[in-house]
Amino acid sequence: MFLRSLLTASLAFAAVPAAAQERAAPPVTGAPRTILFVGNSFTQGAHSAVRNYRANTVTDLNGDGYGGVPALFKRFTEEAGQNWQVSLETQGGKSLGFHYAERRQKLGGRWDAVVLQEYSTLDRERPGDPRDTLRSTPLLAQLFTSANPTVNIQLMATWSRADATWQPKGDWYGKRITQMAADLRAGMNRVRAAVPAVRGVLPVGEAWNRAFAKAVFDPNPYDGITYGQLDPWAYDHYHASVAGYYLEALVVFGRIAGVDPRSLGPQEKAADDLGLSEQQTSALQQIAWEQLQAG
Numbered sequence: 001m002f003l004r005s006l007l008t009a010s011l012a013f014a015a016v017p018a019a020a021q022e023r024a025a026p027p028v029t030g031a032p033r034t035i036l037f038v039g040n041s042f043t044q045g046a047h048s049a050v051r052n053y054r055a056n057t058v059t060d061l062n063g064d065g066y067g068g069v070p071a072l073f074k075r076f077t078e079e080a081g082q083n084w085q086v087s088l089e090t091q092g093g094k095s096l097g098f099h100y101a102e103r104r105q106k107l108g109g110r111w112d113a114v115v116l117q118e119y120s121t122l123d124r125e126r127p128g129d130p131r132d133t134l135r136s137t138p139l140l141a142q143l144f145t146s147a148n149p150t151v152n153i154q155l156m157a158t159w160s161r162a163d164a165t166w167q168p169k170g171d172w173y174g175k176r177i178t179q180m181a182a183d184l185r186a187g188m189n190r191v192r193a194a195v196p197a198v199r200g201v202l203p204v205g206e207a208w209n210r211a212f213a214k215a216v217f218d219p220n221p222y223d224g225i226t227y228g229q230l231d232p233w234a235y236d237h238y239h240a241s242v243a244g245y246y247l248e249a250l251v252v253f254g255r256i257a258g259v260d261p262r263s264l265g266p267q268e269k270a271a272d273d274l275g276l277s278e279q280q281t282s283a284l285q286q287i288a289w290e291q292l293q294a295g
Contacts, residue, residue: 026080026081027081028078028081028082028083030082030083031083032083032084032085033082033083033084033085033112033113034084034085034086034087034109034110034111034112034113035070035073035084035085035086035087035111035112035113035114035115035256036087036088036089036107036109036111036113036114036115037068037069037070037073037086037087037088037089037090037114037115037117038088038089038090038096038099038107038114038115038116038117038140039088039090039115039116039117039118039156040090040091040092040093040094040095040117040119040120041090041092041093041239042069042117042120042156042158042239042240042248043068043069043070043088043090043115043117044066044068044069044088044090044092045066045067045068045069045072045240045245046092046234046239047234047235047236047239048234048239048240048241048242048245049242049274049275050067050068050069050071050072050240050242050245050246050274051066051067051068052065052066052067053067053068053071053072053270053273053274054067054071054074054075054270055067055071057071057074057075057086058070058071058074058086058087058088059085059086059087059088060087060088060089060090061087061088061089061106061107062089062090062091062103062106064090066088066090068088068090068245069245069248069249069252070086070087070088071086072245072246072249072253072270073086073249073252073253073256073257074086075269075270076249076250076253076257076259076261076264076268076270077253077257079264079268079269080257080259080263080264082257082259084257089103089106089107091103093119094119095118095119095123095124095132095133095136096116096117096118096119096132096133096136096137096140097132097133097135097136099136099140100136100139100140100143104140104143107140107143107144108143108147109147110147110148110151111144111147111148111151112148112151112152113151113152113153113154113256114140114144114151114152114153114154115154115156115202115252115256116137116140116153116154116155116156117156117158118133118155118156118158118188120158120161120238121161121164121171121184122184122187127164127171127172128171128180128183128184128187129187130187130188130190130191133187133188133191134190134191134194134195137155137191137194137195137198138194138195138197140153141153141195141197141198142197144197145197151197152199152256153197153198153199154198154199154200154201154202154252154255154256155188155191155192155198155200155201155202156188156201156202156204156248156252157181157184157185157187157188157201157202157203157204157205157206158181158184158204158205158248159180159181159204159205159208159232159240159244159248160172160177160178160179160180160181160205160208160209161180161233161237161238162177162220162221162222162233162237162238163236163237163238164180164238165177165179165180166220166222166237167222177209177212177219177220178209178212180205181205181206181208181209182205182206182209184205185201185203185205185206188201189201200255202251202252202255203251203291203292203294203295204247204248204251204252206291206294207247207248207250207251207287207288207291208232208244208247210287210290210291210294211230211232211247211284211287214283214287215228215229216229216230216283216284216287217229217230217231217232217243217244218230218231218232221233221237222237230243230280231243232244232247242274242275242276243276243280243284246270246271246274246276246281246284247284247287247288249270250264250284250285250287250288251288251291251292253288254288254289254292255292260289261285261288261289261292262282262285262286262289264285265281265282265285266278266279266281266282266285267281268281268285271284
């Protein structure tokens with residue numbers, strides 16, 4: 001099934017001009033645009049080689065030295081010839097409410113785009129409940145729009161945690177692996193509807209679900225990883241692996257930079273740096289493009 005999926009991805013990828021697959025990165029031109037990532041370990045790239053990847057290319061506002069998903073986004077934009085100044089403000093295990101209450105003095109400034117990533121279950125005490133996000137997002141949005149009324153604010157809907165689904169103590173135990181991501185997206189949809197300044201929801205968890213459906217990701221790490229499939233989680237079955245974070249970054253890139261992720265090509269530099277094969281890279285780019293096309 002995985003091989004058929006990759007064949008489909010390869011055929012679709014062939015629609016991208018060969019020159020786009022093989023050409024050198026175009027020169028970066030134009031005035032820089034600015035983007036801020038606000039989140040926790042899911043933005044940091046925790047428990048993977050992504051965490052410290054090219055940290056010197058982005059600005060960590062807390063001085064922790066993380067590269068993470070923001071550094072992957074930066075690398076992709078460079079390869080696409082776009083000029084972005086990328087900053088991140090992150091704290092592991094914290095909610096968006098924490099960032100507003102404790103870190104808002106670091107978030108000021110005029111940003112062209114902002115990515116807001118909430119705690120993995122939305123609410124630690126009431127998993128799947130978006131009420132805290134509904135309280136904190138308008139406050140953050142006001143902070144950003146006061147400096148730039150046209151700022152592109154995007155909420156991120158993250159992935160299903162294997163530990164929360166396959167383990168008896170998990171809040172989604174007994175449900176399909178895709179359900180947690182669907183619930184997180186539903187919660188973020190409620191927030192977007194309530195906060196007009198939010199432009200959209202980044203469908204990261206849904207991209208993971210699509211990767212499960214197409215046998216690119218293995219949905220259950222507890223029974224072993226099927227040959228030819230990727231484990232999207234880190235060793236804790238909670239955070240993402242390199243492949244999981246790479247797909248996250250592709251979705252962000254495709255939405256905010258407005259570039260078809262497939263145009264990065266199978267020889268994309270970050271994927272090679274992080275140990276993904278050309279076949280795996282193409283499959284993940286295809287998944288990201290399909291999910292973005294699905295809205």
